[in-house]
Amino acid sequence: MPSFYEEVYRLTRLIPPGRVTNYGTIAALAGHPNAARAVGYALRALPEGTDVPWQRVINVKGHIPLKGRDPHETDLQRVLLEREGVVFDADDRVDFRAFGWEGPSAG
DNA sequence: CTAGTGACTGTTT
């Protein structure tokens, strides 16, 4: 039985390029719809050179808060997403209605 | 097992 972390990383890798999703979705796909906290905890533990597209996982606000983390990481998030084709709003936020990813079954 | 912490989210003021 895979650990919660492995599930989170695995599901995060399923997110197609040019799409984004929130922690709640990943948590739900992992089997715990209210474990968004734990999802963020898992992604936070990821290194820089990881093969997990953590940048495609953002909060309901549309981005990752810079609290407790160097702006370099969060800034990289926007850069990576823009390189994938994701467009940011005037408030540096992503529109889930345009780039939101509900899950592998949703397509 | 108990206590503390956090890349979250929803409800209430």
Place this chain on the structure above:
DNA sequence: AAAACAGCCACTA
């Protein structure tokens, strides 16, 4: 809309 409070889960000591 912004701030404050409560609920949830997993990791660490």
